[in-house]
Amino acid sequence: MSGATQTGAPAFGGEFFARYGIFLFLALLIAGGGLISPSFVSSGNINNMLVQLAPLGIVVIGQAFVIISRGLDLSVASVMATAAVMTSLYTSDNSSAPLIVASALAMALGTGLVNGLLVTKRNVSPFLATLATAIMLQGIRFWMTSGAPSGNIPPLFKQIGAGNLGGVPISLVIFLVIAVVFWVVLHRSAYGRALYIVGGNPIAGRLVGLSSDRVIIIAYVISSTLAATAGLILAGFAGVVDNFVGRGFELDSIVAAVIGGVALSGGRGGIAGAVVGAAILIAIFNLVLLIGAPVQFQIIIKGAVIVLAAAFYIKKSKS
Amino acid sequence: MLALTGIEKSFPGVKALSNVDFEVRAGEVHALVGENGAGKSTLTKIIGGAYTPDGGTITYDGTARRWNDPAAAKAAGIHIIYQEFVLFPHLSVAENIFKGYEKKTAFGLIDHRATRRAAQEVIARLGVRIDVDERAGVLSVADQQMVEIAKALIHDVKLLILDEPTAVLSEPEVELLFDLVRTLRAEGVGVIYISHRLDEIFELCDRVTVLKDGQHVATRPIGETDHDELVSLMVGREIENYFPPNAEAVDMAVPPVLHLRNISVPDRVRNVTLSVQPGEILGLAGLIGAGRTELAHAAFGVLDHDGGEVFVHGQKVDPVSPGAMIKAGVGYVTEDRKGQGLFMNLDVARNVTGASLGEFVSGWMISGRQEIKAAKTEIDNFAIRCRGPLGDVDKLSGGNQQKIIFGRWTRACHAALVLDEPTRGVDVGAKAEIYKIMRNLANEGIGILMISSELQEVVGMSDRVAVMREGRLSGLLEGPDITEENIMHLAAQTDREAA
Amino acid sequence: MSNPALPGRSDLRRALSSNGALLAVIALLILLVLVGAGLNDRFATVSNLTNVFEQSAGLGLVSLGQTLTVLTAGIDLSVGSMMSLISTLASGLIDGDLARAAWVIPAVLVLAAAIGGGNGLLIHWLGVHPLIVTLGTGTVMQGVVLLYSLTPTGAMPFELEWIAYDRFLGLPIGATITVLLFILVALMLRYTTIGRDVYAYGDDPEAARLMGISQRKVLIFVYAMSGFFAGLAGLYLSIRFGIGDPYQGQNYTLASITPVVVGGTMLTGGRGGVIGTLFGVLLVSLLNNLLNFLQVSTHLQLVVQGLIIIAAVSIYIERKRGLA
Secondary structure (H helix, E strand, O other), rough: OOOOHHOOOOOHHHHHHHHHHHHHHHHHHHHHHHHOOHHHHHHHHHHHHHHHHHHHHHHHHHHHHHHOOOOOOHHHHHHHHHHHOOOOOOOOOOHHHHHHHHHHHHHHHHHHHHHHHHHHHOOOOOEEEEEEHHHHHHHHHHHHHOOOOOOOOOOHHHHHHHHOOOOOEEHHHHHHHHHHHHHEEEEEHHHHHHHHHHHHHHHHHHHHOHHHHHHHHHHHHHHHHHHHHHHHHHHHOOOOOOOOOOHHHHHHOOOOOHHHOOOOOOOOHHHHHHHHHHHHHHHHHHHHHOOOOOHHHHHHHHHHHHHHHHHHHHHHHHO | OOOEEEEEEEEEEEEEEEEEEEEEOOOOOOEEOOOOOOOHHHHHHHHHHOOOOEEEEEEEEHHHHHHHHHHHHHOOEEEEEOOOOOOOOOEEHHHHHHHHHHHOOOOOOOOOHHHHHHHHHHHHHHHHOOOOEEEEEOOOHEEEEEHHHHHHHHOOOEEEEEOOOOOOHHHHHHHHHHHHHHHHHOOOOOOEOOOOOOHHHHHHEEEEEEEEEOOOEEEEEEHHOOOOHHHHHHHHHOOOHHHHOOOOOOOOOHHHHHHEEEEEOOOOHHHHHHHOOOOOOEEEOOOOOOOOHHHHHHHOOOOOEEEEEEEEEEEEEEOOOOHHHHOOEEEEEEEOOHHHHOOOOEEEHHOOOOOOOHHHOOOEEHHHHHHHHHHHHHHHHOOOOOOOOOOOOOOOOHHHHHHHHHHHHHHHHEEEEEEEOOOOOOHHHHHHHHHHHHHHHHHHEEEEEEEOHHHHHHHHHOEEEEEEEOOOOEEEEEEHHOOOOOOHHHHHHHHHHHO | OOOOOOHHHHHHHHHHHHHHHHHHHHHHHHHHHHHHHOOOOOOOHHHHHHHHHHOHHHHHHHHHHHHHHHHHOOOOOOOOHHHHHHHHHHHHHHOOOOHHHHHHHHHHHHHHHHHHHHHHHHHHHHHHHHHHHHHHHHHHHHHHHHOOOOOOEEEOOOOHHHHHHHHEEEEEEHHHHHHHHHHHHHHHHOOOHHHHHHHHHHHHHHHHHOOOOHHHHHHHHHHHHHHHHHHHHHHHHHHHHHEEEEOOOOOOHHHHHHHHOOOOOOOOOOOOHHHHHHHHHHHHHHHHHHHHOOOHHHHHHHHHHHHHHHHHHHHOOOOOOOOO
C-alpha cells in the first residue's frame, strides 16, 4: 500500500458502478428492450409502465425509509388493501372523499405506530412485527367487509387513479410530487440525517444524543402512510375494490429497494435508487410479456434479480 | 519447537508486523511484552492460525508449516487463550470446554454424561469451583477465563499461548494459574505469556521478547534484564518528547466542569465520586473489568444506574441522557471507535457534524454547504488526512478516524470530554498528535477524563490519576505520586507486591 | 466477583431459564384445552383433539425444518414454494401410478434437500442475508412450478392415502410419524456434532469459526433439512388431497414461522429447539380449532394469529442493558 492509498481512495470504477450502475442498467434495459421489441418503447407502452410505476414507486419510497432504519415493512400490502376497501365504505359520491382519506390516513398512522412501537419498545424483529400487523389488518379488513367488499368508489378516486392531466396520468404526478418531497426529507432534512445515522450505527446515534426510537417509529409511519396513499390510487385505477389490492407489493417493494441499492443492513441507499429499482422491476415484467414469454418468467426473473442485486451490493461494499 | 522468521502482516492502513523473528522452546515460559498495538495479538493470531502472514516462515517441530485455519494449529497442539473469550454464551460450560471434541458413544453420538464428567475433572484440575451445567454467558469474567483455560487443557497441549490471562483474575486465581503454568512447563509444554504486568513476568517467565510498533526489539533471558530495561525497550527513547508538558497547575478552587457523585451501576460500579477540573486531564486507570467504561456509560446516560448524580459546571443534569449531557457540554469518545463511534455509512463531513447538527439546521433543512465548511475547518485543525469532506471514513487509518471523532466532539462540547481509550488502535505517530490535541483542548479550559489501560499514557498525560478496582475508586494520585508502580498497586492491590 | 448462590436454587433457576419457553408453551397448551373444554363441550373430546392433531401434520413438518434455520439466526422463505414445487412435480410425475411413486418420491425428496442445500451454499458464498436469498430462490421456484403447471395436476396414488387418513391404535399415522420425526431431529440436534454445531453457530458465528466449525457445513445442513421437510410436507399434503397443487405452499411460508417463535426459538439464533416448535404447532392448531368452535369468524382468527406472534416474540425477548 502506498501512502496515497492509505487515505482511502477506492478504485474510481468500482465506486462509480456501485453508485450509478443502477441508472446505467435501467438505460441499457430500456435501450435493449427497444431493440428486442420496438413496441416496448412506444409512447403507449411507456405511459402504461409509468402508470404501473406510480403505486409501486410510492410504496418503495416508504419501504426505503424503513430499510434505511435497519427495518423491513411487510405490512405495506395489507395497508394498501385496507385503504382501498375504505373507498367503498361510505357513500359512493364525492362527498365521502374527505372521510375516506381521513380514515385511510388514520389507519396508516395507527399501523405505522404499532409497527414502530413493537420494533423499538418491545424489541420485536421488524420482520415479525410487520408480519403480525399485516395479518391482523387483513383480519380486520375481512371482518369489516364480511369477506367480500361491495359498494362503489367515489368518482374522484377513479379520476385520480386513472385520469390524465394534460396527457400526464394524475397518479404519476402524485408519485413525482411525493418522490421530490421525500427526497428532500431523506437527503436534506435533519430527520433524514438522523435516519441515516440511526440506521447505520444505532449505538453511535445514541451517543450523539439522537432518539433512535422516535426516528425509527417515524420511518414506519411514513411507510404506512405512503402505502395507504398507493392503495387509494390503485383502488381508483381499478375502479372496483377487492380485499387484495396491492398483493405482492410488500415483496416487490423490498426487491425494488434492494435492486436500487438500499442495503438491508441499514443506513445506505436513497430515494433515487429505490425508485429506479422499482422502474427496473416494472420494465422487466413488461418486457417479459412483450416478447411473448410465459408470465411465469416474470416471477423467475424477479427471484433471480433479488439474489443477484443483493449479492452485487454486498460484494461492492466488501471490496 | 516453534520458530518464526521474517513475519510480515498488514491490515488496511496499518502495518501490524514487519520482519518479526520469534522463537519458543519446549518447556519454557516465554513472555511477550510490548505496548498496546505493538503487534502481540497479531503475532499470536498468526501462530494460532487465525491470521495468515503476508510473508515469512513458521517452523514448528522442525518442519515448515503454513496454517490457514485455527483447526490445523489446534490439531498440531497449539492452543491460544485469547484476551477476548471465544465462548458460546448460551451453551453450558461442559459443552464449551469440549466444543468440537465432544465425548462420543460407540455409535458416534455425543455422550453428554461423559462430556460432563470429563469437564468436571478438568475444572477440578484447575482447582476452581464452576458448575459445568451453567450457561457460560452467566459466569463471572474470572470463571469464563478459567473455562477458556480448561478448553486448552483437554488437549495434548504442546504450545500454550496466554494473552493477558490475569487481567480479570483475582490474586488467589492468579496463583492457581501460575501453578498450572509451572506444571505444564515441567511437562515440556512451551508457553507464550503475554502480560502488561512486568512483576508477573519476572516471577513466572524464563525469557522475554519485546515487540514495539510491529517490530522485534529484543529477546533476553529473564535473569539478564530488569524492570527498567524492559520498560525502556517497550517504550523506546522518544518518551521524553512523546507526551506534551502537563498543565502548569490544576486550579482546584474553581468548581469542577464535570462532577460525578456516588455513581453506582449494579454489579459493576459502586459509589464512585469524581471531579474533573477545567483545564486538567484526569486519568482513570484500572484493570479490565474494573468498571471504568461502565462508569462513563452511566455518567453519559447510556447505562441504567442505581443512583448518583452528574453535575456539569455545578449544574445538575437530570435526567442524565446523551442528549442532555451534550447540551450541557460534555462529549463521550467511545473505546469502540468503529462499532460505537463512526458512522461508516456517511462521509467525513457528516461524521464531523454528527453531534452538533443543530448548528447546521434552519427550520427542517440541513445546510450541506455549512457542514462541508465546518468539516474543512476540522480537517485543517486536526490535520486529518483524508480525501476531503466528502471522502469515506471506513478506509482511513485509526488515527485519522479518531481525529474525526475529536473534531465531532470539540464542535459540540465545550465543557468536558470523556475519552475512553483514546489511542486504541492508533499508530505511534498519530498517538503523539492525539496527545497534543488533548493537551491543547485542556489548555483551552476543557476538562478531560481519560480512561486508559496504557500505563505509559496515563502517567505521561495525566495531571491527576484516579484508579478503580472492582467497581470502586481505590485511589487518587497527584504530582510525583503518579507512577506506574503506584497505579498498578492501586489497580491490582496485590498482597504480593506489598510483601 | 463470583457469588455462588445456593446450589439447589441455582439449579432450579437454570432449569427455568433454559426450559422456560418450553414450559410456558406446554402450560399454555394445557390452559387452552381446559379453557376450551369449559367453553365448548365438543372441543376437548378425543375425536376432536385427534382430528386437530391429524390436521397439524403438514404445518408440523414445515415448521420442523424452519426451526433449524431459525436456530442459526436465519430464516427460510422458500419453504412454501418448495412445498408447491415438490407436490406438483411428484403428483405430475406419478400420475396415480404406485409403481412410479416408488422412485419419484425418493427422487423429489433428494431434490428438495439439494435445493435447500443450495440455499445454504448461496447464503455462505454471497454473504447475503438468508431472508433475501431464500426469498429470491423461493420466487424462482414458484415461477418454475408454474411453468410446469398452472393448475393442480396429476394424481397421487390412492394406495398411499393411509398415510394421511388411517389410524393406528387410534393415532393418526401421518401426524404420529411427524411427531417421531420431531423427536428424531431433537435427538440429532442433541447427540450429533452437526447438531451441536447448529447451536454454536447460532449463538456466535464468529466464535464458531474460531473454534474450527465449518460455517458452510452448518448452513448447507440446516437449509437442506428445511428444504427436505418442506418437500415432505408438500408430499404429505398432496397425498392427503390426492393431487399436487402449484399454490399448495403459498400460505405455509409465513405460517411455518409462527410455531417456531411461539415454541420459544429465538430469531436471534442459538436458543430454543424443535420440541418447543412441536408444541407451538399444536398450540396454533388447537387455538384455530377452538376459535372455529366458538364461531369466531375466520377473519378475526387472523387477528388472533397476529396477536400470538407479537405476544410470543415479546415474551421471549431478552432485556438489553447499556449499549450492547
